[in-house]
Amino acid sequence: MKATGSSWCNWAALAVCAALVLGAMTWLTRNVLSSEHERSNAEARADLQERMRLALWRMDAAGTAIIVDESQRPVGETNLPAEPADSPVRMRFELSENGSLSARMGESRLPELKRLLRDTSEGRVVFTALCGSIELSNSNWEATKKEPDYAQQQQKEQVFQRDSAPAQAASNEKELSLRSKAVDTQVTKAQSRAGGDYKNANPGAVKPPVAPPIPPALPGGNGGGRILRDAGPLRPSWIGGQLFLLRKVAWEGTPPSGGKTIEGVWLDPLALQQSLLEEIRDLLPMARLAPAVGISSDAMVLASFPFRLETGEKPSPAAVPRPIVISLAAGWAAAILAILAASLLVRGIVRLSERRASFVSAVTHELRTPLTTFRLYSDMLEAGAVKEEKRADYLHVLTREADRLSHLVENVLAFSRIERGSARAMVKQITARELLEPMRERFASRLDSAGMTLHMDLETEAASRLLKVDTAAVEHILFNLVDNAAKYAGKGSLAMRVEPLPNGVAIRVSDQGPGIPASEHKRIFRAFHKSARDAAETRPGVGLGLALSRRLARSMGGDLNCDATATNGASFVLSLPS
Known part of the structure; x- marks a missing residue:
């Protein structure tokens, strides 16, 4: 994130206060x-x-x-x-x-x-x-x-x-x-x-x-x-x-x-x-x-x-008493800790302000396109300007944009619940095969809209392992990965397979797209990493999906990471506890 003028003012004020305290x-x-x-x-x-x-x-x-x-x-x-x-x-x-x-x-x-x-x-x-x-x-x-x-x-x-x-x-x-x-x-x-x-x-x-x-x-x-x-x-x-x-x-x-x-x-x-x-x-x-x-x-x-x-000697003053040294050291420690705490607070406030501004800009852009589509298509349908044979296509576009808005709202609400700590997990025991099979149709439909195919391998021994997870959270995570692949891979197929882990399983999701640079492997999991300019110039989205997915995975005792060893496209590994 780039520092704004207000953030520089905050840091300047903190620097002045720190200089006064240290002085x-x-x-x-x-x-x-x-x-x-x-x-x-x-x-x-x-x-x-x-x-x-x-x-x-x-x-x-x-x-x-x-x-x-x-x-x-x-x-x-x-x-x-x-x-x-x-x-x-x-x-x-x-x-x-x-x-x-x-x-x-x-x-x-x-x-x-x-x-x-x-x-x-x-x-x-x-x-x-x-x-x-x-x-x-x-x-x-x-x-x-x-x-x-x-x-x-x-x-x-x-x-x-x-x-x-x-x-x-x-x-x-x-x-x-x-x-x-x-x-x-x-x-x-x-x-x-x-x-x-x-x-x-x-x-x-x-x-x-x-x-x-x-x-x-x-x-x-x-x-x-x-x-x-x-x-x-x-x-x-x-x-x-x-x-x-x-x-x-x-x-x-x-x-x-x-x-x-x-x-x-x-x-x-x-x-x-x-x-x-x-x-x-x-x-x-x-x-x-x-x-x-x-x-x-x-x-x-x-x-x-x-x-x-x-006398042959000069007055030899004693060393500074230990209580005074301890008091001064404690005072310096308190002052430095106070400055560090204030720095962390200002940093958090600045980052929160920048994230909020980025979120508002990105969400505004994400909402503008579907709303414009809704307004334009609804006006055309109301005025009868659409031929009967084209009406189905227009309705399909409206449905797609509605799904896009629904997915955006779901991500925002889920992230908000996690931030407030009010998210409620519905944990139950289920095998990996039973968990993923009902999601196959939804994932395939989203990939089909982007011209991609889904290959889901559920016949492995690991797919039979019993897991203790929140099925809705797992589906949310995997759909975010599928949705990102549909946005950024652009071609080929998406492979989803289950691999064994010592204390659970790993669901690997791999596409055949351009992949992710190594310098971005950590940054992509930051909330609102995708700015309004990126959203306008590249693909739709507000940069919230991966940050939300990692938090959901960790709330269940698992994790979500980008595989740095992948050479053909992007590969994400979702680990889930048994």
């Missing part, structure tokens, strides 16, 4: 996946930030323990015991303002320390250079907030979501302040327990409730008989790529027994880093610590030691 689904899918990706990234960032904050707390706790341990050692004490092999402490030393450098522990490293301090002093007095380092460390320490701005933090939490980058940065700043406060508190308490009043050296530190008096140094004891006047807190400092804990100490009197000194602890930065990183291997297995030099407000810097935490 909406694409937009929805992209937005859902994008939102899920952003949410997953935010959760991954939040998880990484939480692990980083916990890692910083752990490392600051471990670092604070080292500083507290050093702060609790008596000021000025010499001949300290050696540290264990896994300790990050290389040596402890004391530097007086007159440039005298002595080892409190690890005397073997004293020459190396002298070279290091001399090389890094840049021409200044070593004592002055170390004092500058201590002042810089104190400035760095005091620059770090010890109390978080809770009002600002609350405002940021209200403005930003918890998982957003600004909210995470605000949380990191808050955590840095809290860690700095915790470290400062612990170091202050340790210094107080060691007997040092260092309020002047560290005015920003949290003061203990009661500051114990400075104990005097006993002869041969703490300080080698010196009297301690003041001691500052231990502060970490980078000097020449090496890490030190330094503090200022003031003694009563003048040098060499009194005056100002600097006590220091030389640390192994690599060992210290390794020790701190071991605390967080379960949280950040790929993390590393980098030196942090100068004043820094970076929240990733430790509060205890000047190290900056580098």
Whole structure:
């Protein structure tokens, strides 16, 4: 069937609707996946930030323990015991303002320390250079907030979501302040327990409730008989790529027994880093610590030691949750199924419309010729314009056209009943011979009108088989085949014989006409396959007979097919159940 303008409009409308649906689904899918990706990234960032904050707390706790341990050692004490092999402490030393450098522990490293301090002093007095380092460390320490701005933090939490980058940065700043406060508190308490009043050296530190008096140094004891006047807190400092804990100490009197000194602890930065990183291997297995030099407000810097935490990993978002994938897949499946269903519906509507138009055109043509004949011949007979010897011929033509109309109406009504599902089959048991013998005269008469003869072979063993069929439907099918042969074969004879089948019989109807092309073997069984133009230019008929015949055959449990192996004319095989 050729597509009409209205059918193209239907398909165009369906295509537009399908494009809109698919576009909406694409937009929805992209937005859902994008939102899920952003949410997953935010959760991954939040998880990484939480692990980083916990890692910083752990490392600051471990670092604070080292500083507290050093702060609790008596000021000025010499001949300290050696540290264990896994300790990050290389040596402890004391530097007086007159440039005298002595080892409190690890005397073997004293020459190396002298070279290091001399090389890094840049021409200044070593004592002055170390004092500058201590002042810089104190400035760095005091620059770090010890109390978080809770009002600002609350405002940021209200403005930003918890998982957003600004909210995470605000949380990191808050955590840095809290860690700095915790470290400062612990170091202050340790210094107080060691007997040092260092309020002047560290005015920003949290003061203990009661500051114990400075104990005097006993002869041969703490300080080698010196009297301690003041001691500052231990502060970490980078000097020449090496890490030190330094503090200022003031003694009563003048040098060499009194005056100002600097006590220091030389640390192994690599060992210290390794020790701190071991605390967080379960949280950040790929993390590393980098030196942090100068004043820094970076929240990733430790509060205890000047190290900056580098995670060594990026936030890894999780895969899209399975429920979302299933929901999107279900949505796409539903949309595609809806489009397919709409396509099938439109296709059915278009085909029905085209079939209806073809049917109306073909039936109109089929009715026009007999009606014209009836009108013309009846007028001639009524007016007496027909001679008496011709009257019988005219009546024969009228009878033939009446039979043609009757056959057309029967086919249309039968097809309509099958389409509505209201066809009633009168099934009975009968042999093939008993079924076909009463039809012989009708078939022969129709073929005789076309100048053909009928050869019906009912003497075979298969003709004696008992069948369970609707005799009226079988006659209708076979008469359609005979009628088609009379229309299209045009000459020769029609053979009808019964052949055995495993579960019934096959009635083969063969003519000697031009046959049917192989490309048409399936199309001829479509309803209204014969268009109005074909009906006008070739043979009469509306293209309904074969479609009706196949449906009638299948309604009885049989079938009707065109034999593709036939070489001389057309051959149809009607199979019937026993």
